[in-house]
Amino acid sequence: MTPRPSAWRCAALALALAGCGSRAAPAGPNKHVASARSDAPGSIDPVLLARVQTTGPIGHVATASILAAPVDADVWSDLAERFDQAINAWDLADAAEVVAAMPAGSARDVKAGVLAFHRATYPEAEALLAGAVASGQLPPAGALREEAQHYLELARGAQRALGPATRLTSPDGQVEVVFSNAKDELIAPYLFAAMAEARQALGADLGIEPDHPVRFEILDDAVKLALVSPLTRENVYTTGTVGITKYRRIVMVSPRVMLYGYGWIDTAVHEYVHYLVTLKTRNRAPVWLQEGLAKLLETRWRSPDPLPLEPPARKLLAKALAADDLVTFAEMYPSLAMLPSQERAALAYAQVQTMLGVLREERGGAGIDELLRRVAAGEDAEAALATAWGDTFERFDAHWRDVMKKRAAGKPGGALRKLQFLAPEQQAAAEAGEDLSLLGDVFSHLGGGAARQHARLGVLLTLRGHLGPAARQYEKARAADARVRDDPKLARRLGELYLQLGKPARAVPLLRRAGEDDPEQPNLAAAEGRALRLVGDLAGARVALARALRVNPFIPALHCDLAQVATDPTEQQREQGLCRE
Incomplete structure (x- = not known):
C-alpha cells in the first residue's frame, strides 16, 4: 500500500x-473501451455466465445443507479450504479448478463470485454474490455470508469507482492499466517504460x-480507494x-x-x-x-x-x-x-x-x-x-x-512533505498549469523585518504580472538580511522570475539551490529543467525534467521542454503533441 x-x-x-495536465493521450492500437469488450473490466463473460447459470456457483461452509445436491461435509470443507488458500495466494488457476469441482448451489456461487472479483470481472462477481445472498440458502450469520457481503460491496464499489473505464495495454503485454478518467491516459507510456525497467x-x-x-x-479521486478496499x-x-x-x-x-x-x-x-x-x-x-x-x-x-x-x-x-x-x-x-x-x-x-x-x-x-x-x-x-x-x-x-x-548523527533533517489532496475548486487552475504554491503567506518562515516585507511584496507583484519589479523586490530581500540570502524558497521565486524574464543563466544557480532543498517539487523541477535547456545543458535538463515527470506529468509546459530534449523521434512526437504553453 x-x-x-x-x-x-x-x-x-x-x-x-495486500496480504498490503490535462490532455488525454491519443488513442493508440492498444486502447480498448472497457464497455466494448467481453473481457474488459466491467463486463460479463457470456460463456462463463452461461456455465454458471446452468451448473451453479460456490461457497465455504462445513455443511451440505446449502448445496444443491448432497455432498460429504468433509469433502466440501477440503474443497473450500483449498479454494481459500489458492485465492489468498492469487493462484487463480487452482482456484478455478476447485470451483469446477464444487457442487452447484449458493455456497459455490459465493466462491465463484470471489474468483470473478479477483479476475476483475466485476459485474459477473456482483451477479453471483448478489444471487447467493438473495437465495435464502446461506446461513443468516457466519463466515460464508460475511464473505459474500464483503466481496459484493467491493464488486459494486469497484464499478462505481471505475465507471465507464478505458484500458491500455503495454507494448510488451505485461501491464494493463484501467483508467476511471480518460484524462489520466497521459501517464500510460511513462508507466509502461518504468514497469519494463522494474520488471x-x-x-x-x-x-x-x-x-x-x-x-x-487508476482512480480520479482518492476517496474512491475506500470503495475498492477495506480502507x-x-x-x-x-x-x-x-x-x-x-x-x-x-x-x-x-x-x-x-x-x-x-x-x-x-x-x-x-x-x-x-x-x-x-x-x-x-x-x-x-x-x-x-x-x-x-x-x-x-x-x-x-x-x-x-x-x-x-x-x-x-x-x-x-x-x-x-x-x-x-x-x-x-x-x-x-x-x-x-x-x-x-x-x-x-x-x-x-x-x-x-x-x-x-x-x-x-x-x-x-x-x-x-x-x-x-x-x-x-x-x-x-x-x-x-x-x-x-x-x-x-x-x-x-x-x-x-x-x-x-x-x-549530525545529519540535516528537513520538513516532512505531506501529501495534499486537490480541492474541486483548485482543479481547473492546476490543469491550466498554475502554481498553487504561490497562494498564502509563502515567506512566513522568514520572520519579521525588511527581508520578509520585500519578499511578500515580490509575491504580490508576481501575482499581478509585474515581473521585473517583483524580481527587484526579491533581490532587495536577499540584500536586506544575509541569513536569508540563500533561502531556498526565496531562491526559487527569484529563479522562476529570471526564467520568465528571459534570463536563464541567472535562473540556473537559484533554481538548482532551491531544487536541492525540495527535489520533489514538480513545478520547481520543471523550471530548473527549462533553464538548463536554455543554457545548453541538455543532460542536466533531462535529469530535472524527469524529476518533474515522476511527480506531476500533468504540467502542460513540461512536455514542451521534454520534446526539445528528446532523442527518440517517437518520444519527441508524443511530447510535442502534449505541449501546451
Missing part, C-alpha cells in the same frame, strides 16, 4: 492489506516474475494513502488530482514490489516485511542500488530512536494506512526500509532471498530474518538501532 508522506511517495503500500531489475532481485499481465487501476475515507486522508495492492491488482490515485502531484512512478513500483512479494511468499509476508521491501526497492527502476533515506525520514527515525518511540510491528498491522498520522506512517516506513536495507547490505541478495523463502515455507518472519542475518532477532534489532543512530 502506499500512504505518502515524504518518505513514502508511497506511501506509499501493499501492506498487510527486469526486480525479477533479478526477488527471483520471480508474474506469468500474467499486471493490472493497474476508510479517514484512513486515506489521515496517512495520505495513494496506492494499494490487493486482490491481485494495483490501485492508485492519479497524480492529476493531488495538489502538487506525488511520486507516482515510485509508488507504482512500490506497489509492484508488494505484488511480487505476495506471489513469492503466497501472501505469507507480514505487513512490516512487505512494506520494508517495497520501500527499499521502489526506486530500483531508476537506480542500480536502493537509495538512502530522505533527510526528513532520517530525522524522524533519529528522533524516534533517541526517544525509544518506534512504531511496533503490531501497530503496523493490518496496514500502515491505518496509522494515526503521516508522520507515524513515514516513521514506520523508515524503520522497515532501513531494517531490510541493513540485511541487504550485510548479507546481500542471498539474505533477502533466504528470508522470503523461509516466510513462503511458513516460518515466522522475525525468525526468518534472524536466520538470514545469522543471529537472533533481538541482536539484529540492537545492531540495526546502532547502525541507524550512527548514520543519522
